[in-house]
Amino acid sequence: MTHAVAAARRLAALALILALPALAASSGPAAAATPAKTVTVAIKTFAFTARVITVAPGTTVVWTNEDEDPHTVTAADRSFHSAALDTGGKFSFTFTKAGDFGYFCSLHPHMTGRVIVKAN
Amino acid sequence: MTDHADESLSRRGLLTHCAGWAGAGALYTLTGGIASSISLDAALAAPPRRGASKPFTFLQISDTHIGFDKAANPDTRGTAIAAVEKIKALPDKPDIILHTGDITHLSTEEQFDDARQILSGLGAPVFYVPGEHDFLDEGQGRAYLARYGAGTLGTGWHSFDHLGVHFIALNNVANLKAGGMAHLGEEQLAWLKRDLAGLSASTPIVVFAHIPLWTVYEAWGWGTDDSGAALALLRRFGSVTVLNGHIHQILQKVEGNVSFHSARSTAYPQPAPGAAPSPGPLKVPSEQLPMMLGIRTARFVRGNEPIALIDQSLA
Numbered sequence: 194m195t196h197a198v199a200a201a202r203r204l205a206a207l208a209l210i211l212a213l214p215a216l217a218a219s220s221g222p223a224a225a226a227t228p229a230k231t232v233t234v235a236i237k238t239f240a241f242t243a244r245v246i247t248v249a250p251g252t253t254v255v256w257t258n259e260d261e262d263p264h265t266v267t268a269a270d271r272s273f274h275s276a277a278l279d280t281g282g283k284f285s286f287t288f289t290k291a292g293d294f295g296y297f298c299s300l301h302p303h304m305t306g307r308v309i310v311k312a313n
Numbered sequence: 314m315t316d317h318a319d320e321s322l323s324r325r326g327l328l329t330h331c332a333g334w335a336g337a338g339a340l341y342t343l344t345g346g347i348a349s350s351i352s353l354d355a356a357l358a359a360p361p362r363r364g365a366s367k368p369f370t371f372l373q374i375s376d377t378h379i380g381f382d383k384a385a386n387p388d389t390r391g392t393a394i395a396a397v398e399k400i401k402a403l404p405d406k407p408d409i410i411l412h413t414g415d416i417t418h419l420s421t422e423e424q425f426d427d428a429r430q431i432l433s434g435l436g437a438p439v440f441y442v443p444g445e446h447d448f449l450d451e452g453q454g455r456a457y458l459a460r461y462g463a464g465t466l467g468t469g470w471h472s473f474d475h476l477g478v479h480f481i482a483l484n485n486v487a488n489l490k491a492g493g494m495a496h497l498g499e500e501q502l503a504w505l506k507r508d509l510a511g512l513s514a515s516t517p518i519v520v521f522a523h524i525p526l527w528t529v530y531e532a533w534g535w536g537t538d539d540s541g542a543a544l545a546l547l548r549r550f551g552s553v554t555v556l557n558g559h560i561h562q563i564l565q566k567v568e569g570n571v572s573f574h575s576a577r578s579t580a581y582p583q584p585a586p587g588a589a590p591s592p593g594p595l596k597v598p599s600e601q602l603p604m605m606l607g608i609r610t611a612r613f614v615r616g617n618e619p620i621a622l623i624d625q626s627l628a
Contacts, residue, residue: 261383279419302491302492302494
């Protein structure tokens with residue numbers, strides 16, 4: 194029985210998670226009136242975590258450097274870029290348009306990440 | 314360096330000069346990747362080469378990271394000063410000093426000024442190449458080039474000759490591309506080709522750059538993605554010594570006539586390739602730190618002998 198209850202709860206939680214983007218999408222062009230959504234990406238052990246994120250247009254992504262080495266957040270096409278972020282340094286960028294934005298650390302270019310922006 | 318203008322030193326002069334270090338008895342050399350020693354008799358018995366001249370010593374210092382103050386070394390200023398004192402106390406004075414980059418940690422004006430003050434008074438001219446930490450200002454190297462760019466081309470590459478040895482300073486930390494490693498770029502490679510064009514194959518070559526010019530560990534970006542093009546240009550030379558920093562540890566590799574050597578930092582160690590989840594400052598017990606930091610002296614004897622490298626820790 195407890196298994197069934199737990200499963201039901203998981204299903205309910207899953208339904209809620211699935212519903213959230215739908216709610217965001219339903220707000221459509223009027224989204225400017227609602228508080229902007231923020232998504233965080235950690236930079237640690239020479240990697241962007243999560244490496245690939247998918248967000249809705251209007252989302253602000255905040256990167257925080259948790260390494261002892263400085264890093265940058267630099268778009269592959271240089272359309273956005275941070276200054277060098279020392280330990281604890283943050284950079285934020287608001288993605289207004291849909292698209293697939295590859296970025297990397299210009300100091301350690303093997304570190305790459307992607308922000309996929311699409312309306313749900 | 315005008316005091317070394319006599320490039321046609323006689324055999325007799327060479328022997329007289331060598332007598333100054335004959336007491337050392339043996340030279341440590343690296344052949345085929347394995348350290349060995351050769352007797353001075355053997356070194357002196359080899360016929361002198363036209364163009365090559367008297368032995369001299371030069372020195373490599375790397376990765377001073379002035380401004381870094383985290384747990385791996387809260388006092389990079391102090392360890393850089395210790396390295397400078399060690400250099401000044403060397404019995405065999407270097408003619409020239411090569412700094413293989415990451416002079417500063419964050420490319421700030423204050424850090425560059427501090428580094429300049431610490432590294433002044435070494436008693437020999439210092440030639441620099443930038444590390445990625447020296448190129449992370451908003452001007453992407455403007456602060457570095459304002460100080461060290463005079464007489465260089467592009468993003469700071471240049472070459473010079475000293476007593477028959479051709480030194481080439483390369484920048485492989487500028488304009489890096491997503492997903493790649495270090496990079497030299499077409500313009501620098503074209504310059505390198507022109508720079509080497511007039512040299513005879515017997516000219517000893519020393520190349521210095523910040524990031525290794527051979528792939529030490531791709532997953533950590535420890536290599537240069539277009540180094541193959543540079544090495545192809547260098548292959549015809551009988552003796553090529555490539556010196557780098559960046560990885561804060563001694564590693565070497567020999568490929569034909571080209572030997573690659575990475576040096577210790579004066580600031581902090583980094584893990585061996587793949588020995589940790591990522592590169593970066595490695596915290597060791599403070600009493601062990603001086604053993605993992607150091608400087609490197611290089612002794613050039615003649616064009617037909619490998620350059621003898623001696624790494625000394627700060628312990």
